[in-house]
Amino acid sequence: MMRFVDLRGQRLSKAGYTNALPRATLDVAKAMKLIEPILVRVKNGNESDLIALSQEFDGVAPQSIKVPRAELTKALKELDPEIRTALEVSAQRIRKVHNDQSRGETTTRVVDGGTVTEKWVPVDRVGLYVPGGRAVYPSSVMMNVIPAQIAKVQSIAVASPPQSEFGGLPHPTILATCELLGVTEVYAIGGAQAIALFAYGMKDLCEKCDLVTGPGNIYVAAAKRALRGIIGIDSEAGPTEIAIVADESAIAADVAADLISQAEHDVIAAAILITNSSQLIEDVENELAIRVARTKHSQRITEALSGIQSACVLVDSVEQALDVANAYAAEHLEIQTRNSAKDSEKIRNAGAVFIGRYSPVSLGDYSAGSNHVLPTGGCACHSSGLSVQTFLRGLHFIEYNESAFTDILPTVITLANSEDLPAHGEAMSVRLENKSQS
Secondary structure, X not given: OOEEEEOOOOOOOHHHHHHHOOOOOOXXXXXXXXXXXXXXXXXHOOHHHHHHHHHHHHOOOOOOOEOOHHHHHHHHHOOXXXXXXXXXXXXXXXXHHHHOOOOOOEEEEEEXXXXXXXXXXXXXXXXXXXXXXXXOOHHHHHHHHHHHXXXXXXXXXXEEOOEHHHOXXXXXXXXXHHHHHOOOOEEEOOHHHHHHHXXXXXXXXXXXXXXXXXXXXXXXXXXXXXHEOOEEEOOOOOOOEEEEEEOOOOOHHXXXXXXXXXXXXXXXXXXXXXXXXXXXXXXXXXXXXXXXXXXOOHHHHHHHHOOXXXXXXXXXXXXHHHHHXXXXXXXXXXXXXXXXXXXXXXXXXXXXXXEOOOOOHHHHHHOOOOOOOOOOOOHHHOOOOOOHHHHEEEEEEEEEOHHHHHXXXXXXXXXHHHOOOHHHHHHHHHHHXXXXXX
């Protein structure tokens, strides 16, 4: 079912390993051209244009783009009690982990009379995108909203695609989760048009946002890229990925189930097994043949597992497997080895690392307390997952007294002149010329 890549006897560079494990083709640049007219329609349009776009792309025309508060209250009231309890338990754990990400104020005394204070200030307003389509993602509501709340963002809006099944409203579980978390500004809009609405704002409907976060399809990613600069973004999230580093101690059924769990998301989802055990590969393939056939989304999973983006990779050792994993920089990385905790210490590049048999990716998707909005497409080698920090900006507050200023003045003037920027130096020296006026 999965293609086989034999890296035994090879010690490749980071680029070499990356080339051996290609991702699915995702032409964001092409998608950017396709969404250009949508962005223009939103920028120059009104709510009627948004409703028309929803009819065109989602097959339903919402009565209003902004979801009435009564619908949020109703959705929570009608939510299955078991689901509500699961959401509350998960939210509590997410909040506990993310509370520890809060940043304090730091004052550095550079010299006597000269200080620099760093304060972490939240953005004023954020737009949080929650995808729809093949699945319902109340978990993504929690992963976006809770860090923003802990960062003390004052204005939070959520957008999620309208559903024809629910009369043009987002899925009721999405609405219920928003209500549960205290978010009352929710919009029934999806895709590139949702990102554009947050980026440009719309008179009498939605205030412009400073930052937009949350995963989505290729058109959401394209809109984020196109509008970056008008808004801040977290990342251009691509299709989900799982890589599993395993040795002969791993249980084939566990590995197969975990590969399937992420392949369930999308036909271009990536599932990679990296192991030094040819027997494990054989056993996992046997498990996949059994498990894929009996799972609900077998066709989608089969396509994902048999795609170019998925593979069973045979290596000489666990050490080489870890090198391959660091080169690949997976969104989700599981370590299922005999010494999983020790081996995990060698990981530098991953969105999140799941250690040992009882820490599957599914745990992180919902209830581990970690965030599941993570870098994809190899971006984990330079970017982090969503966190409280995403919604904060570090501001420096500089305060020097006269003595500290006078002491450093010659240094600043020398550097300004060395850069042929004499006015910079004059902005320093003028303060001595006009000292009597202070």
